[in-house]
Amino acid sequence: MNLISKEVMHVGEMASGAALTVPVYRIKGKQQGPDVYIQANMHGAEVQGNAVIFQLLEQLKTIELNGSITLVPYANPVGCNHKNGEYTLGRFDPITGVNWNRMYHFDESIIEPFAKAHLTDSIVEIERAFKALMVEQISQKLNHNIYGITTGQRIAYQLQRLAHQADLVLDLHTGPISSKHLYCPDYARASAEYFDIPHVLFIPNGFDGALDEATFCPWWYLQLKFAELGRDFPITKTATNQGKDAVIKESFTVELGSQEQIDLDVAHEDALGILSYLQYQGVINSNDFHPKTMVRYSCMLEDYKALYSPMGGMVDYLAEFGQPLAAGEPLARILRMDNYGDGDPLHYISLEDDVIPILHFASASVNQGTELYKVFSKYSIL
Template sequence: MSINNNFTKTVMSVGEMASGAKLTVPVYSFKAEQSEGPSVYIQANMHGAEVQGNAVIFQLLELLKRCDINSNITLVPYANPVACNHKNGEYTLGRFDPITGVNWNRMYHFDQGVIEPFAQENIDESDEAIEAKFKQLMLDEIEQKLDHNIYGLTTGQRIAYQLQRLAHQADLVLDLHTGPISSKHLYCPEYAQASASYFDIPHTILIPNIFDGAMDEATFCPWWQLQQAYQNLGRPFTMGQGLFNKESFTVELGSQEQIDLDVAHQDALGILSYLKYKGVVADTEFTPQQMTRYACYLKDYKALYSPMGGMIDFLAPFGEPLTAGQPLARILRMDNYGDGDPLHYISLDDDVIPILHFASASVNQGTELYKVFTNYFKL
């Protein structure tokens, strides 16, 4: 079947190498005949080793060209070409900018100082005017960063701002990632908890209205904080409805350094289930799977660090509640064999759900071994 006539592909230049070669990313777009639902932006592979999202975007493209689309959808695989190509032997090291040391996913922009003045200046505007003017303000902020920064930008900032310029034009934003060795999980704004049940993802981390530099925060925090500013001025809006129908998620698709196209197809169906719920696609076939979904708040998503160096044997399976006192892992210390204890078991005093663990069996004291849900509950 040929691709929908409203499908386009462009190439966006996001930087230049020392040789003058351009760094580019592909941008795929579907344009609705009449845009009636919220617009969508989906990107993948901001971190170099986190490649499964590219396979999911491929499967989404294959499915979307057969869908009845109600709004505009933009998809960007290989979002960070520097990170994609940052190899050391057989490993991809593209989690941090090798020049600055900054996490690639902590370079997006949001100036909280623009919120209160905007709300005060536009208190009597119509809902439609507020939405249009605030979206333009977010875009103008990015354009100012890209085109009028007299001291220049780092490579990571230039990439991030150009991606963010695309994301700010959308109402729904999905940033596709993976963990080291990981189960599937979702970072979801607290106000959008109801939407989490429409993804085929069993674990959800509910995150607050705090900007820490990530793409999801850069695209939902401005609207959430604008809502709060209007409420303080006596004009209430409700996040997820009408003017403030804005949602952003970081979607963690499993483990890094590998793709599985069959699993990616299932991941794409889960994303389309969410997009159907939001009115983006009209196809009735996309429905969420029946599963037990657990959630916890970000403050209760805890990291466990190794109490000693050694070789670790990860024992606890992902995604299953582990009762207090049950072992998550054991550490082998061959240097203790014959005159000490070569095996050390690691457990916690709380009930937890293991979500991800370190990628290597060789750990130093203080290595982050696991991330776990505590104080979890069912959605």
Template structure:
């Protein structure tokens, strides 16, 4: 291991092998905390190949952490998907989907359904434990399930192996932050409903409140089993807060590195870590308006017709009902009413992201917008 400074130590994690035998690895930077009772943290970036800004945020965060008193262990994994990062075509990175299976890299995580489906039986075998002992045992069960899956005699796919390896690292932490970006996007984050209040610590104006359930992504893989444990225990009169927090941070647009902007997001993460006692010093959150909507109110606009698209609505800016989102240009129908078509929505919304290309097929997802927005 190479010592980076007095606090951070660099190692690596093996994520798979190429056909020619080279090992795929990602760097791991560890800040060891001095308080074993403090929450531990796992942060990863660049699971999708083109979504590189999270690496810059980790860089800026590590530089900041060198000047703070670290209570809880912090593990940072930038460049978390080397196969996706290196999947290039000309000047563009294609690494959103596993090229072997076509599955989204961020939907390969392991579903612990057998554990959570029979949580009552598992609890009965561990009910005599204190809360901390119970949490340690449950964490051990999740890790064992991941390792059993990796070791199954039929093997696992390339993408699933990478996801299980990252997920195993995340299961060891109390706080999981997965750093992403959109195509052309405003900053936003995904937070579970039970943790909605803590979205106010990050330097991010918009929050999507997701159901407390598993949908395949890293944040859900991290928190959902713990939510199920907490709910079952509450149903029999044993009450405690959900022991694990997990957020996905969407840090604006892909194929972009902005170190100044990255420092602002790193400061937001630092404020959250301060709030959770991971660092000893107080870091105040950025003063800003923050807005949320429930995932059910996060809507997709699909292209009603094919054509060339002018994206008219700015991301992150409220848009009134009837105002223009896009213009669809069809030069093959020049001279008719279909040559230029304006597309709007019948409700107020906040456009959050839009498709990157100006050339679209019919049915292409043009925009994602927040509706029924409320103040956080």
């Protein structure tokens, strides 16, 4: 039976002086292996990840670990509690308007001097020193910023400091009304097949403010810089190295379905899919977890398109998630009762290309220009 430790991390203060806190659970592995960081609920309404963390903790009680695992539910206590009537908002910081998942930090200028200073060091020495550098950078942002930082940055940086101490990072999210999909860095394509997720978005190996990017980009850029300097520094498992003589550094955003709801039975299945990936990476000492056989569709991020409503009205969402939809087939129909009797009350929305619908807007009531759907516009079978 594994010992699960718990601490409460103080991430800020409210106007009343009440503390903003986040629970942090840790399970320490008995052997040498990759360390893992998993967080959930950075966006207030995206709650299924908390149920998945619960199911992971239940499973991990009795699984032998090679590496250690840190799990953080309720990662954003402000977003979790940002309600408007019966709805949870919590996608954007209500003070600054910034997306909660765009406040993480990466400074590319650290890469070149570090690579030159550590060019002849061992892989173990490089990994230890680079982790320490990234943690120290975040600590400096937190504790030595003359002009201070925002509430959202204070929360994000403390989460990021935990994530930088890991080798594998999973950030659990959901969409509005959504199918399951995975944001996968382009260099880590081989790992996508080990999650039980049928739709994969391959994202550029660059930084745009999200946690997955903030934790894999430093290692990716370091690999590139070492290559320029004539040194091989692999950061992912391949068919040739199988993780040997490499530091395995991967981060993913895992989209677990729709917001504002949890399903503990589905969360159990989601947890098994994550354990399949962790087994592949050697985190757990087991042979019990394997990816499901399924058709997996992939799409480049640049081909992940938003469809905006051409008019206001009441929307009947017709397209089935995750299934190819032929060009010209309707995704939705919009009801305009103001046109009844002297116009056309029904308008069908379709596209000229084959697509796979992935998610749609949470409400049936839309303004002209509301994002109706997100779709894979150019896709292939993984």
